[in-house]
Amino acid sequence: MSLLPLLLRLQFFSSLGLEFSCTLGSYCQGNVHKIKFCQWCGGPAKHEIPDGEEKIRAICTLCGKIAYQNPKMLF
Secondary structure (H helix, E strand, O other), rough: OHHHHHHHHHHHHHHHHOOOOOOOOHHHHOHHOOOOOOOOOOOOEEEEEOOOOOOEEEEEOOOOOOOOOOOOOOO
């Protein structure tokens, strides 16, 4: 998969003054960027690495809940 289309899109949106809360490395970390809205309150989601975590997660900007995709069940 070529990163050129992604780089061109990032450059275009950056030229409009839009900022991104993720890096190119996070682009390949699953489908977390498909989450646009909170499943609990419907607020918009931002994509950042929460404190104490290693991966980018979708975090609600209103209620602060973190959306986990395919969470592992611990018994």
